[in-house]
Amino acid sequence: MSGEPLSQKEIEDRLRGLPGWAFEDDRIQRTYRLGSHLAASALVAHIAVVQDELDHHSDLTLGYDTVRVSVNTHSAGDAVTETDLALAERVEALAPAHGAR
Ligand SMILES: C[C@H](O)[C@H](O)[C@H]1CNC2=NC(N)=NC(=O)C2=N1
Numbered sequence: 001m002s003g004e005p006l007s008q009k010e011i012e013d014r015l016r017g018l019p020g021w022a023f024e025d026d027r028i029q030r031t032y033r034l035g036s037h038l039a040a041s042a043l044v045a046h047i048a049v050v051q052d053e054l055d056h057h058s059d060l061t062l063g064y065d066t067v068r069v070s071v072n073t074h075s076a077g078d079a080v081t082e083t084d085l086a087l088a089e090r091v092e093a094l095a096p097a098h099g100a101r
Helices: 008-015 037-054 082-098
Strands: 022-024 027-033 059-062 066-071
Touching: 008 022, 027 082, 037 059, 037 066, 037 082, 066 082
Parallel strands: none
Antiparallel strands: 022 027, 027 066, 059 066
């Protein structure tokens, strides 16, 4: 089920397919670097659209030219679930078009 907590092994196995993402403090997270503050802001806005579509929401931290995406599932007791990995995959798919690395 998408809403059940994944084991540490399941999470680490899945993160091999999501370079740059790490499992820390019961969350999966990645920081992207962009070419400018406006590019970073646009990435935040694009991720927000996808998050509303998925009805699943990460914590997004906007820096000068960085965006940190950090997510777990509140309703699963703040554990990482399949839904978090699905969000990470969506973010990975859209980030390159913003020049994120
Ligand atoms: C009502 C709504 O579906 C819930 O509050 C959703 C919204 N976004 C969410 N986002 C995250 N990260 N965890 C949740 O449990 C969650 N629940």
